Amino acid sequence: MFNAILLSQDDKRTRAELARLGEAQLPVGNVKLRIEYSTLNYKDALAMTGRGLVVKSWPMVPGIDLAGVVERSAHPVWQPGQRVVVTGWGLGETRWGGLAQKARLDAECLLPLPSAYTPRQAMAIGTAGFTAALCAMALQRHGLRPDSGEVLVTGAAGGVGSIAVALLAGLGYTVVASTGRSHEAGYLRALGAARIVDRAELSAPGKAIDHASHILDGQVRGRTVVDVDR
Ligand SMILES: NC(=O)c1ccc[n+]([C@@H]2O[C@H](COP(=O)([O-])OP(=O)(O)OC[C@H]3O[C@@H](n4cnc5c(N)ncnc54)[C@H](OP(=O)(O)O)[C@@H]3O)[C@@H](O)[C@H]2O)c1
Structure with missing residues (x-):
């Protein structure tokens, strides 16, 4: 038996409960895991509160990622005792x-x-x-170097943005952090931001005849925008 947050649908309304499940109830898969940690992601909150269309099949255990230990494996790559992330x-x-405390997944989902x-x-x-990290790597692949100019991170005090600030600053880039929460300026500087710009400054409409030539390949006047949705 193990504990899990279980989501079910009752008359089109999401019901979330802390359930006690048997291992026989786990979905099919060739690797069984003991989960040690997961993250509470924004998407999980949407799933658990029934907002958005996150859950595609019911019942569902939320949690978009996990770290754990292989308990049993019918796949040659994975052995009991190995630590994995998904x-x-x-x-x-x-x-x-x-x-949840247990998972059963296909071997292809697992990374050591x-x-x-x-x-x-x-x-x-x-x-x-x-x-x-994937955003930072994509910028590097596109040839951005620390001496290319300032790098602008939008939504800088958010989950993705704050780690983007820390990673890019750690790699030697000059990071400009855009935030709507000016009280987070100290936090963003501690993460490595060279300067802070107010989100409103970027949202303001541009002039009728602006320098379009500067807005090329994601570069805005010598700064590069990290758009985490692309
Ligand atoms: N989290 C993930 O695992 C993940 C994975 C892939 C893609 N994404 C995408 O990455 C983006 C950020 O996700 P997140 O998890 O970092 O979310 P988050 O923690 O909620 O951060 C989003 C940030 O966006 C800024 N923001 C809020 N309202 C805004 C507005 N009206 N205009 C401009 N900026 C605004 C805020 O930054 P300030 O507080 O600095 O103002 C907020 O902290 C989302 O579009 C999400 O879909 C996230």
């Missing part, structure tokens, strides 16, 4: 997710936990941090 793959949407991280640290970084 992020994405429809966890908490189409596959039972991380807000890098030895530099504890499971707790991996989930503290979470899918939001992973997304920020």
